[in-house]
Amino acid sequence: MEQAQEGQGSLPRTAAATSPENPWPLRVLSEKLKAHIENSPESWVEGQLLEANVRNGHAYLVMRDVDVDYSFSVTVWASVMRSLDSAPEVGSRVVARVKPSFYAKTGRLSLNAYDLRPVGLGDLLARLERLRRALFDEGLFDASRKKPLPLLPNRIGLITGRDSDAEKDVIRNASLRWPAVRFDIRNTAVQGVNAVGEVMAALRDLDANPEIDVIIIARGGGALEDLLPFSSEELVRAVAACTTPVVSAIGHEADRPILDDVADLRASTPTDAAKRVVPDLLEELNGIAQARHRLDRAVRQNLERESQRIASLRARPVLANPHFMVQVRREDLARLSQRSTYSMRGSLARGQDAIAHLRAQVRALSPQQTLDRGYSVLQLADGQVVRAADQAPEGTDVSVRLARGRLTATITTSQLPDEGITA
Structure with a gap:
């Protein structure tokens, strides 16, 4: 007994520690797998039943995935079977609440079902x-x-x-x-x-x-x-x-x-x-034919329209007699040249009249015009115009500006207006 315990105690504690010289007995691996697998939590799975054998109240099923070829053995114990509304049927689609189970003696892995429900059409939809x-x-x-x-x-x-x-x-x-x-x-x-x-x-x-x-x-x-x-x-x-x-x-x-x-x-x-x-070949061929017909009609209409346009252009006088347009433009130029000459001459005549009128106005207002009427202008030696008698006392030499020429004179008498002399 002590030797067995010593042998058991010398076994590697983990799978990574095993070796060809120090392996695990198969039972150890089986027991460890069983402990690990059966610690897995319960889960809901969905699948289709390929086999459904009921013996002694227990159901032994084979459930396959609905999309890929994966299958699993499922055991439904009698206690669970009695709670089901209907017995499992081959080909039916079901969901089951399962927990993994490992039979250590044979290394067989299966699922124990604790609830089994058929999937109805409404659930699928x-x-x-x-x-x-x-x-x-x-x-x-x-x-x-x-x-x-x-x-x-x-x-x-x-x-x-x-x-x-x-x-x-x-x-x-x-x-x-x-x-x-x-x-x-x-x-x-x-x-x-x-x-x-x-x-x-x-x-x-x-x-x-x-x-x-x-x-x-x-x-x-x-x-x-x-x-x-x-x-x-x-x-x-x-x-x-x-x-x-x-x-x-x-x-x-x-x-x-x-x-x-x-x-x-x-x-x-x-x-x-x-x-x-x-695409439909006949429809495409028909479409091509229609397109060619429309294209042909469009080309013909365009040719007819352009032909009519050319004929209309050729019928115009300018194309019938090309010199006519030059002659018309020449006459227009001559007429415009004559009008511009007349307009320029009229403007010059009006300008001359305006100048003459302005000259007459200037002359009428000029001092020369006053002198021409017999007036004269007295100026002192410094050129200052004499406007009052007290500016030229007796004996003052003055210059007398006439309409034509100048005179030099000496003032002999100088009297202001209030002394009896009137303007």
């Missing part, structure tokens, strides 16, 4: 609506993010089920509209647990091909559960990240998976997708 609202708030549905489709794609990538009606509808209708259309087809699962993974793999492959101008994801109609892969958040985000325009053609007009909202174009049916992606 509510969950999809919450996801739709979250993606909308994130901006994945914004029109600014959507890429325009090419006018005439070089090659179309088609993701659809193998030998499906959707594939036939897209190819047939696209070929009828544009016979030279080319497809790169990827057949994938379009429902079930493998659908999301296969569609995403095909999407990545086509998006990486530079020859692919547009990608169509097509599927025929079906129940809500059948179309759930096309509302997968993982697939929706993969489509949003594509650099190539993506067209969603899932189900019928009434079907609305989340893929429709994030795709660059939503087609109501696979047939509608074919019509939206490629």
